[in-house]
Amino acid sequence: MQRFVPISPGKTAVRYEVYRNKQVTEEAFQFVSNMYKRVMTEDKALCTAAQKNLDNGVFVNGEMHPKMEKGPLYFQKLVRETVTDFHKREQSAKQEIWPARQRLPGSASESAQDIEFCSSLACTDKESLAW
Numbered sequence: 001m002q003r004f005v006p007i008s009p010g011k012t013a014v015r016y017e018v019y020r021n022k023q024v025t026e027e028a029f030q031f032v033s034n035m036y037k038r039v040m041t042e043d044k045a046l047c048t049a050a051q052k053n054l055d056n057g058v059f060v061n062g063e064m065h066p067k068m069e070k071g072p073l074y075f076q077k078l079v080r081e082t083v084t085d086f087h088k089r090e091q092s093a094k095q096e097i098w099p100a101r102q103r104l105p106g107s108a109s110e111s112a113q114d115i116e117f118c119s120s121l122a123c124t125d126k127e128s129l130a131w
Helices: 026-055 070-093 109-120
Strands: 002-004 016-018
Touching: 016 026
Parallel strands: none
Antiparallel strands: 002 016
8 A cells, every 4th residue: 555645835635545456566556556646636736726717707617538538428418417307307397396305295284384384484594504
């Protein structure tokens, strides 16, 4: 196992561990470990710069490489499709859909009235409940 912790004054350090298979030669391990360190360092610099641009309101999302970044592109595609489909469902229903919210049975009209009443009160601070 090798630990790599680059320390930059005033900056957050990247911490990770690289584990070695017992059957891998020292040369092969060092090759992969050094490449991993380089990629992690490059990614940290890119993320730091992107965050500065986000903070300043000037971030522009670039295109990902179609061959080298297939995993993230596929994940983005799945998320985009899921969010878009969900939005279409809400548009069709003409209301927000809350999959995790419990639904009261039709016979629980008194409870439904209580929920509606409490939700309408001015003292209900929904912002403080947002995590």
